[in-house]
Amino acid sequence: MKNKKKVVVLLSSGLDSTVNIFEAIKHHHEVVLALTFNYGQKAAKKEVEQSAKIAKYLNVPHKVLDVTWFKEFNKSSLLVEDQKIPTGKDVEIDNLEKSGESAKSVWVPNRNGIFLNIAAAYAEALGADSVIPGFNAEEAATFPDNSIDFLKAATHALSFSTANKVTVGCYTAHLNKPAIVLLGQGLNVPWELTWPCYFAGEDWCGQCESCKRAKRAFASANVDVKSLFKG
Template sequence: MKTIVICSGGLDSVSLAHMVARERDLTRLVSFDYGQRHRKELDYAALCARRLNVPHDVIDLRAIGAALTGSALTDDIDVPDGHYAEESMRITVVPNRNAIMLTVAFGVAAARGDQAVATAVHGGDHFIYPDCRPAFTQSFEAMQKLALDGYADVSLYTPFVHRTKADIVTAGARHDTPFALTWSCYKGGEHHCGRCGTCVERREAFDLAGVADPTPYDDPDFWIEAVARKERG
């Protein structure tokens, strides 16, 4: 099945791209510049596209992102430290971000003759990101069937939506994903900070999956404290 992958350059979407390349007909990667704090992740998406020998579309949504104010990912607001599932991480929500990106990606798929759009939303996203939850992805696919009725038949592929990030690490390892060539950190420094929600979740996922983490972190042990704090409630 001809499938495009929405790829941010992060661990989840790059692992998905490698899986789709093995199991389906990967036709292209689509990334979005929505005015996020840094473009570093897009460089890793470009590396992935070159590695898998597929086109890479970077779609400029900066004007839209500028209107979606109030997020630490788009505004001059400090990114909080801690586990992804903490209440403080809600400041990283960009309202409707996934819904907007998926809508554009479905349009690209329809225009290019692709049969599916793949996105790496997973169970760990459900707590703070409503447009990553199964109810949303199911409803979105149904809406797109109506939006493209008579023009194209494009399905939504979300293999991780009921799975954990540790499951993604396991799947990524099985499909030879070069984890060192992925970028998760929200802060965009020289190395992963080790303290923001995505860094903590990334480090924890490798530990739970029993897979060696090749990522250099500025604070490699903070995740232990963050996980313990989350478990204490």
């Protein structure tokens, strides 16, 4: 019997990363490590908690890495306390220009680049073939580090910096959020364990860009998760 492909998954407990780890297991890969990053984001407490629950649910090894030094080189509203994360009327997910403005507010310099490189180092050390982040086509329009081109470029770079030529792959990079929810439904993802919100309240705020995209996706797929949203 052919050996299972070993993978490291970047798990933030958001819709994309959660569906990717479930999909990896469906494809009979061995998830040798689920990595969650605390980079000082306002949602860190909930992302860490929910990621740990997802990893336990799937019985995969989980590690939380403290990279809060991210605050030293950026002014993202996701991290800086006196910077307001866009919510409510400041977020129009169907308006590309407006989405571009909110993207600038929450942009974290080279976040995914740094995460992938750290994950690739773990992958090489653990004998894993690939790193799997949670990307999507919907946000790639305003976040270029969510794009398929970025995945290809990262794989090319890692072919030089890892001895076993770790690749970067993502099951959802070509999908929008509604399609990702539909994929997750087929995988029986327990949505109550996920955390798409930019904040760390008791419930998903329902008003930040990430929540609004999630709400629309769930509604489009006729998935009732109203109880998880505060607003």
